[in-house]
Amino acid sequence: MSKPKKLLNDPGEVAREQFEGFMLAAPHLEALPGMTAAIRKDFRPDKVAVVTGGGAGHEPMYGGYVGEGLADAVSVGDVFAAPSPDVIVETCSALSPQNGVLFVYGNYAGDNMNYDIAAELLEDEGIPSHTIRINDDVISAPPSLLEERRGIAGALYVLKAAGAAAETYSEFDEVVAAAEKALKHTASAGVAIAPCAIPRNDSFNFEIAADEIEIGMGLHGEPGVGKSKISSSDQVVDQIMEALAEDLSLKAGDEVCMLVNNLGASTQMELLIANRAANLYLQQLGVSVYDNLVGNYCTSLEMSGFSISLFKLDEQLKALYDQPCQSFALRR
Amino acid sequence: MNTQETIEMMRSVAHAMVQSEPMLTKFDQAIGDGDHGLGIERGFSNVEAMLDESFSAADVGQVLQKIGTKLLSTMGGASGAIFGTLFRAGAKSIAGAPQLTTEALAQFLTAGLTAVCQRGGASEGDKTMIDALAPAARKAAELAELEFEQAIAQVVEAAEQGVEQTKEMVATTGKAKTLGERSLGHPDPGAISMSLILKFMAEHVDAKVAV
Numbered sequence: 001m002s003k004p005k006k007l008l009n010d011p012g013e014v015a016r017e018q019f020e021g022f023m024l025a026a027p028h029l030e031a032l033p034g035m036t037a038a039i040r041k042d043f044r045p046d047k048v049a050v051v052t053g054g055g056a057g058h059e060p061m062y063g064g065y066v067g068e069g070l071a072d073a074v075s076v077g078d079v080f081a082a083p084s085p086d087v088i089v090e091t092c093s094a095l096s097p098q099n100g101v102l103f104v105y106g107n108y109a110g111d112n113m114n115y116d117i118a119a120e121l122l123e124d125e126g127i128p129s130h131t132i133r134i135n136d137d138v139i140s141a142p143p144s145l146l147e148e149r150r151g152i153a154g155a156l157y158v159l160k161a162a163g164a165a166a167e168t169y170s171e172f173d174e175v176v177a178a179a180e181k182a183l184k185h186t187a188s189a190g191v192a193i194a195p196c197a198i199p200r201n202d203s204f205n206f207e208i209a210a211d212e213i214e215i216g217m218g219l220h221g222e223p224g225v226g227k228s229k230i231s232s233s234d235q236v237v238d239q240i241m242e243a244l245a246e247d248l249s250l251k252a253g254d255e256v257c258m259l260v261n262n263l264g265a266s267t268q269m270e271l272l273i274a275n276r277a278a279n280l281y282l283q284q285l286g287v288s289v290y291d292n293l294v295g296n297y298c299t300s301l302e303m304s305g306f307s308i309s310l311f312k313l314d315e316q317l318k319a320l321y322d323q324p325c326q327s328f329a330l331r332r
Numbered sequence: 333m334n335t336q337e338t339i340e341m342m343r344s345v346a347h348a349m350v351q352s353e354p355m356l357t358k359f360d361q362a363i364g365d366g367d368h369g370l371g372i373e374r375g376f377s378n379v380e381a382m383l384d385e386s387f388s389a390a391d392v393g394q395v396l397q398k399i400g401t402k403l404l405s406t407m408g409g410a411s412g413a414i415f416g417t418l419f420r421a422g423a424k425s426i427a428g429a430p431q432l433t434t435e436a437l438a439q440f441l442t443a444g445l446t447a448v449c450q451r452g453g454a455s456e457g458d459k460t461m462i463d464a465l466a467p468a469a470r471k472a473a474e475l476a477e478l479e480f481e482q483a484i485a486q487v488v489e490a491a492e493q494g495v496e497q498t499k500e501m502v503a504t505t506g507k508a509k510t511l512g513e514r515s516l517g518h519p520d521p522g523a524i525s526m527s528l529i530l531k532f533m534a535e536h537v538d539a540k541v542a543v
Contacts, residue, residue: 055367055409078374080367081409110410113451117404117413198366201357205366220365223514 106151252286
């Protein structure tokens with residue numbers, strides 16, 4: 001097995017250094033001194049504050065989705081590790097939110113616990129909050145165990161809808177309801193063909209044999225449906241699309257947004273070939289694609305593979321999706 | 333064990349935890365996402381730095397509470413929340429204690445256990461640090477009459493047996509959860525860290541006796 005290879009400075013400083021680089025490319029944000037956290041410069045304290053975050057290593061998630069029409073603030077932890085409660089609290093406090101905080105982040109034990117502690121501390125300060133845990137990975141647990149599903153690239157659609165709702169609606173509950181609906185309308189699944197390594201570790205987090213893939217593998221190497229012999233892109237995409245279509249109960253006449261997301265090291269060519277099959281699948285089902293994104297939206301270091309996310313639209317979600325947004329990773 | 337001696341013991345525990353990073357990383361790569369050792373190193377190197385010559389605390393409870401706050405604010409990840417909660421909730425239960433007795437340790441571990449179970453929603457048998465913490469808490473309570481220095485080795489033994497048992501368990505929480513049956517045969521890294529904290533307490537006590 002070959003060793004991981006990355007061009008870095010101090011591997012222990014990657015979370016900070018990538019954040020500093022990100023901030024230079026995101027002049028609409030203001031960093032919190034001494035922390036890997038930032039808020040929108042143009043945040044209006046009277047709107048519902050949409051606050052996101054998570055471990056580093058998934059760039060451009062989550063900082064890339066902070067800006068007009070998206071999230072209002074982000075806290076970033078070390079690689080694959082949730083930010084600590086006091087960083088989250090400082091991030092929220094920096095917004096001086098007058099209409100509550102809506103936390104939107106991926107459903108992982110570490111994030112859940114650290115954000116829960118932060119929410120309790122904020123409550124002590126008189127800042128109410130509501131939490132939405134993104135759990136769009138349909139392979140990670142059956143529909144009967146939704147609370148165990150992991151959050152992956154579909155977070156983009158939930159953050160888009162939550163951010164647009166927070167710009168549009170004045171009532172806290174209305175924003176929450178729109179974001180929760182967006183989450184229910186989002187489904188994702190991925191496939192990995194080669195592993196990733198945490199920069200400070202000199203070995204890969206997991207192994208996949210040269211002739212194997214794993215459908216449903218999570219962002220941190222969590223297992224999916226098990227390893228299988230490598231087949232063809234079309235076959236793998238069909239299997240993924242089947243799982244997504246079933247989860248969203250897609251039928252002829254439905255309209256979706258689709259994201260073909262690079263987990264890190266896949267080529268643009270592989271993504272486009274996957275996108276071709278995914279579109280063909282929907283076409284045969286009679287489902288139309290309203291918007292189609294292909295590229296690096298939620299990565300996992302140098303993992304090779306991709307995920308597909310579908311966002312099933314209705315009138316409200318379509319209107320929210322159509323609202324303008326401006327961030328490092330998404331502009332509409 | 334008085335407050336100053338507790339500070340010295342926890343300083344050497346923190347140092348030894350930092351040294352354990354490569355071993356913890358290896359175990360976490362087997363069933364987690366490989367960051368547990370790095371989190372432990374990050375948290376405990378901050379604890380070690382905090383417990384320098386200028387550190388002072390009013391009592392044993394405050395020493396452990398300050399360690400908990402430091403872990404919670406610098407470690408991040410699931411382990412930051414868990415080990416931070418253990419120390420903070422455990423310390424609260426022995427607030428004002430002038431001595432770290434076996435009884436105080438039992439109280440600390442028992443209150444910490446309750447808080448950790450609430451925070452993470454896991455219980456004994458779920459292949460987490462609780463599987464080392466719970467038997468250690470029980471053993472400490474059982475030995476409450478003994479001096480701390482005499483009891484700690486047996487508490488460590490109970491925790492280490494707990495770690496052994498996690499090999500036979502299937503993870504139902506955390507990032508190892510989705511491994512299901514594949515987590516069998518591997519010890520839980522969080523349980524290892526829990527037993528190491530106690531083991532390094534015992535080693536510090538032994539080293540002092542030897543001197």
